[in-house]
Amino acid sequence: MTHDLQGRRALVTGGGSGIGLACVHELAGRGAHVVVADVSEEAASAAVAAVTARGGSATADVSAPAGVAHNGAERNGAERSGAERNGAERSGAAGASGSAEAWVVDLADTAALDTLALDVDILVNNAGVQRVSPIEAFDPEAFRLIQRLMLEAPFLLIRAALPGMYERGWGRIINLSSVHGLRASPFKSAYVAAKHGLEGLSKVTALEGGAHGVTSNCVNPGYVRTPLVERQVADQARVHGIPESEVVERVMLTESAVKRLVEPAEVASLVGWLASDRAGMATGASYTMDGGWSAR
Numbered sequence: 604m605t606h607d608l609q610g611r612r613a614l615v616t617g618g619g620s621g622i623g624l625a626c627v628h629e630l631a632g633r634g635a636h637v638v639v640a641d642v643s644e645e646a647a648s649a650a651v652a653a654v655t656a657r658g659g660s661a662t663a664d665v666s667a668p669a670g671v672a673h674n675g676a677e678r679n680g681a682e683r684s685g686a687e688r689n690g691a692e693r694s695g696a697a698g699a700s701g702s703a704e705a706w707v708v709d710l711a712d713t714a715a716l717d718t719l720a721l722d723v724d725i726l727v728n729n730a731g732v733q734r735v736s737p738i739e740a741f742d743p744e745a746f747r748l749i750q751r752l753m754l755e756a757p758f759l760l761i762r763a764a765l766p767g768m769y770e771r772g773w774g775r776i777i778n779l780s781s782v783h784g785l786r787a788s789p790f791k792s793a794y795v796a797a798k799h800g801l802e803g804l805s806k807v808t809a810l811e812g813g814a815h816g817v818t819s820n821c822v823n824p825g826y827v828r829t830p831l832v833e834r835q836v837a838d839q840a841r842v843h844g845i846p847e848s849e850v851v852e853r854v855m856l857t858e859s860a861v862k863r864l865v866e867p868a869e870v871a872s873l874v875g876w877l878a879s880d881r882a883g884m885a886t887g888a889s890y891t892m893d894g895g896w897s898a899r
């Protein structure tokens with residue numbers, strides 16, 4: 604694998620599982636130092652350990668500020684991030700082909716996000732959750748939480764990351780949207796609303812960042828084989844009135860021409876390309892990887 608991201612610092616939110624985890628491996632494998640920010644300490648630490656296992660050495664250093672615990676990795680001579688300077692909890696690993704560190708943070712607690720994206724060259728806004736329910740039964744607090752996690756947190760992280768990117772004249776904002784950022788499905792009101800908002804935010808970021816060497820794009824997968832999808836099978840069966848064993852075929856793959864779930868590594872390879880120097884003219888766009896779903 605090429606080391607074209609050597610010297611770059613990447614932040615992957617929700618990097619402990621599924622697509623985010625695949626992105627951590629893709630970016631670290633290409634030489635970037637990857638900050639894994641996840642609400643699950645176990646998942647974030649496991650992601651760092653997996654990068655370490657590919658040839659890095661681990662360090663640990665623990666001291667915690669309010670709201671953010673940092674559990675990460677030394678990188679190839681990297682500067683300390685803003686949050687580290689503020690004394691966050693950290694431990695980590697550095698590998699010959701990139702490195703990773705973990706931050707334990709609830710991204711829905713937007714007060715904790717101020718310093719997380721400082722000094723970041725590549726920001727992957729990926730953390731997300733799903734709720735499946737008809738609108739009339741949708742818990743308003745769950746709706747608000749999804750907007751905070753999947754729209755407000757990306758805004759705050761982009762806002763924090765841009766000044767440094769502008770100063771360095773280079774930056775990559777990659778927003779994990781969805782086919783549901785471009786079209787709707789019933790029973791996913793909060794998710795569809797947040798993803799549509801993210802599409803708009805991404806385009807505005809592209810327009811403002813273009814003259815400063817900063818690109819901003821959305822990646823729009825169809826159903827990907829991750830824990831997020833596994834967790835919604837029972838709810839999908841209930842709202843559609845079908846057996847759980849038929850959800851993948853009758854709900855998730857009906858629009859797909861390829862008739863299989865997307866693999867996380869396939870999405871991560873697109874993220875890796877968008878993060879590269881070769882993608883400097885790719886901005887303000889939405890890249891579907893949905894087995895043909897959106898071609899209909």
Ligand code: NAD
Nearest residue numbers: 617619620621622641642709710729731781826827829831
């Ligand atoms: P996943 O559930 O496998 O992983 C999500 C990660 O986000 C987990 O590690 C989780 O701990 C973390 N997370 C959740 N809430 C958090 C919070 N409040 N603060 C910090 N971290 C938090 O999910 P996934 O399927 O890999 O999805 C990743 C992204 O891709 C999401 O934005 C999702 O909407 C999008 N997406 C997924 C699919 C799919 O089919 N899986 C399709 C299109 C888009």
